[in-house]
Amino acid sequence: MEIHPLIEDSQTLADLCTRLAKSPFVAVDTEFMRENSYWPELCLIQISDGKEAAAIDPMAKGIDLKPLLDLLVENEDVLKVFHAGGQDIEIVHNLTAKTPYPMFDTQIAAMALGQGEQVGYSNLVDNYLGITLDKGARFTDWSRRPLDRRQIDYAIADVTHLAKIFPRMLDKLRKTGRGDWLDQEMERIGDPSNYVNDPEEAWQRVRIQGRKPEVLGRLKALAAWREREAQGKNLPRGRIVKDETLADVAAHPPRQQADLAKVRGLSASWATNDIGGRLMAAIAAAQPMPATDLPPRDDRKPGLGKDGGLVADLLKLLLKIRARDISVAPRLLARSEELELLAAGVRDDLAILDGWRYDQFGRDALALVEGRLGFAVKGGKLKMNRIGEEATP
Structure with missing residues (x-):
């Protein structure tokens, strides 16, 4: 298999995508950082069709990712192969508002073949190829540049191995007649609605006791407010307000902004600053949740x-x-x-x-x-x- 140097320019990427567009499948993986941001920061993309493989630097100055994104979401003749691809799919959706199609996920295929639940990639590589992966670069800060040779080799190995494993799994699925199972699962996972962060639905992720319409109405308004704040500032939602604090404020709303200084989990400065004012406005605008929207008991x-x-x-x-x-x-x-x-x-x-x-x-x-x-x-x-x-x- 030909392993290309790190791709950092648009023309080389476009040429690669032109060749890959003629392949029956491509194995895809990404490296990203999201510890300090709301949106995952895409740092590296790896791709292979079993004949050639490359890592692409999406952070390279001026690089145009459109040929690659088109290959993933517009070209229905090329199967896209992932392992536990939920976060990879989320990243593609964030960039295109679409999901890769058609898809194959080797973790789900392993479950359909009775090889265990949520099989890890290293276990899959060991089982199919007899290779023990070097895990030394797992905790790399992929946003830092330059990337060294060892980091790039580690990242590319994810798709070179995947490109060898996939045909073997596909053959087993065909022999067992379970290909249709996987197709149905891929349709479900590939539904773009799974990857839309709708602020109006954010309240459903927050645990809270009880079903009082007034409390849940405030929770919905506060969760939507927090989601928009997090999206606008590109910060993890927990950096704005933690879930338990949000639930507490919904259940015991402060009467005036000055009372925010007494809320555990909030900075005292919120009693006078703009973000505290926006929180109070969200509370004031909240309406009791209609009975039809209340969660089941x-x-x-x-x-x-x-x-x-x-x-x-x-x-x-x-x-x-x-x-x-x-x-x-x-x-x-x-x-x-x-x-x-x-x-x-x-x-x-x-x-x-x-x-x-x-x-x-x-x-x-x-x-x-x-x-x-x-x-x-x-x-x-x-x-x-x-x-x-x-x-x-």
Whole structure:
């Protein structure tokens, strides 16, 4: 495989993208920093089609990333391969308002192949290639320049290895007939709405006790205010106000700005400065949350109760059996919160009752809840059987 020097100019990047546009797939990875900013700072992009590989410096003066971004979001003939690509996809979405398409995520593929839950990249490389990765550059400050040869080699290795692993995983998926599973997952992950930071929805990330409309209305207004402040200043939202402070102010709002000096977690200067004034304005403008927008009771577990909890436990047992039988990571089939919702009587908007998950697990889970499926022990193994039928062999 040809490894190019670090690309720092537009023409070299455009030429690379022209060649890669003819490839069936490209493996992609990014290095970024986000500890001190709201928006992740893109510091390096690595890409390979298995024949050539390069690292691109997006911080290079005057470099035009458009050919690369077009390759990722406009060219539907080239498959984009990531490993645990959520943050990489977020970065591309921030730059283009689109997500890469089509996509393949090797971490999710590993789950579909029964190779464990949330398989780390180093484990994947070791399992498929027998290579132990050098982790010495993991804590690099990728925003600092110049990058040395070791840092660049470390970064490029992520995509050169990925380009070798991907075809092997794809072959296994085809042999097991699970390619459609991955396609459905990629459609879900690739939905651009997953990566939009809407200030009006930010309140849903903040934990708060109770469901009082007045409190939740203030929380929604305050969370939206904080999100806009963080976006405008490009600071982590916790640097503006921490979640627990935001929830406390929503539950016990100060009557006047001077009272902000008494709020734990806020600087005393907020009692007189502009940002404190904007916080008070957000409180003043808040309206009680309409009943239709209130979150369901008890963390989306309506009426679970003691018996419902036992049913949820049975569903978790069923999940373990089914995951074992078809050799897939249980987490890919269903999450605990979905099982609890199903046990509580919820039927709408559950992933396990749709698509391949319904075929592989949801149908049996529904049958168990509705009394049409039970358990039996045969040959020392726990099996499922339809009520009124003999245990499955």
